[in-house]
Amino acid sequence: MVSAWLPSVYKGNAGLRIITPQFEPATGTEMTQDEMKQAVAHAAVEYIKPRLRDDSIVGVGTGSTANCFIDALAQIKDRFAAAVASSEATAERLRGHGIEVLDLNAVSEMEFYVDGADEFDPHMNLIKGGGGALTREKIVAAVAREFVCIVDQSKRVDLLGAFPLPVEVIPMARSHVGRKLAALGGQPVYREGVVTDNGNVILDLHDLEILDPKALEVQLNNIVGVVTNGLFACRGADVILMGTPEGVETLKA
Numbered sequence: 001m002v003s004a005w006l007p008s009v010y011k012g013n014a015g016l017r018i019i020t021p022q023f024e025p026a027t028g029t030e031m032t033q034d035e036m037k038q039a040v041a042h043a044a045v046e047y048i049k050p051r052l053r054d055d056s057i058v059g060v061g062t063g064s065t066a067n068c069f070i071d072a073l074a075q076i077k078d079r080f081a082a083a084v085a086s087s088e089a090t091a092e093r094l095r096g097h098g099i100e101v102l103d104l105n106a107v108s109e110m111e112f113y114v115d116g117a118d119e120f121d122p123h124m125n126l127i128k129g130g131g132g133a134l135t136r137e138k139i140v141a142a143v144a145r146e147f148v149c150i151v152d153q154s155k156r157v158d159l160l161g162a163f164p165l166p167v168e169v170i171p172m173a174r175s176h177v178g179r180k181l182a183a184l185g186g187q188p189v190y191r192e193g194v195v196t197d198n199g200n201v202i203l204d205l206h207d208l209e210i211l212d213p214k215a216l217e218v219q220l221n222n223i224v225g226v227v228t229n230g231l232f233a234c235r236g237a238d239v240i241l242m243g244t245p246e247g248v249e250t251l252k253a
C-alpha cells in the first residue's frame with residue numbers, strides 16, 4: 001500500500017545517503033514485497049515527474065518492478081513524449097498503455113532510465129539480468145543522464161555475487177565462454193531454453209565473490225563471445241529507490 005510522502009530525512013547507512021522522498025505505509029501495517037514494488041514504482045514516477053517535459057523520452061527497464069513502474073507511468077503519459085524499452089516485453093506493456101515506444105537510434109537525449117535490479121551494494125553497483133534483458137538494459141542506461149534503480153530491500157547486499165551473475169553469450173561461443181568463466185573460479189550454468197531478444201544465450205555465473213565489480217565487468221566483456229554481463233558497475237545506479245516494510249528510502253552515493 002502506498003500512502004503519504006514524508007519530509008526530508010538524512011541517516012547514515014553503510015556509505016549510502018538516505019534522502020527524501022520516503023513513502024510510509026499506513027500506521028500499524030508493514031508492506032509486503034508486492035506492495036514495496038508498487039511503492040517504489042510510484043516513488044519513481046514522483047521522482048522523475050518534476051523534470052519531465054513534453055518532449056521527454058523515458059527509458060524503461062524490464063522485470064516485475066519495472067512492470068509496476070510502467071503501470072504507474074501510464075497515469076502521467078500526457079507529461080512526456082515517448083519511451084524507449086529495454087525488452088520486447090516492456091515495449092508491449094508500454095504500448096498496451098498507449099505509450100509510444102521509440103527505437104533508441106531515434107533518440108539523442110534521455111533524462112531518465114528506470115529499472116529494477118537483482119542485487120545492489122553500498123557503492124550503487126548492481127547485478128542485473130535475472131530477466132535476461134541485461135544487454136538492452138545496459139545500452140538504454142548508457143544513453144540516460146540518470147539511472148533510477150527501483151528495488152525492494154531484499155536486493156541489498158554488502159558484496160555482490162550471491163545472485164548468479166548473468167552473462168549474455170553468442171550461441172556458438174557458449175562452451176568457450178563457459179570454460180573461461182569456470183577458470184575465474186565461478187560455476188557457469190547454461191540458462192536452458194532461454195534465447196534473449198538479441199538471439200543469444202545466457203550463462204549464469206554462480207559462486208563468485210565479486211570483490212572488484214568494475215574490474216570484473218571489464219574482464220568479462222573482454223572474453224571473446226561475450227556480448228555483455230550483468231554487472232552494472234562501470235555505470236551503476238545514480239539513485240536507488242528502495243522499498244522497505246516501513247516505506248521507500250532514496251539512496252545516493
Ligand code: 5RP
Nearest residue numbers: 063064065116129130131133
Ligand atoms: C531483468 C532485470 C531486472 O531488473 C531484475 O531481474 C529485477 O527484476 P524484478 O524487478 O522482477 O525483481 O535485470 O533483466
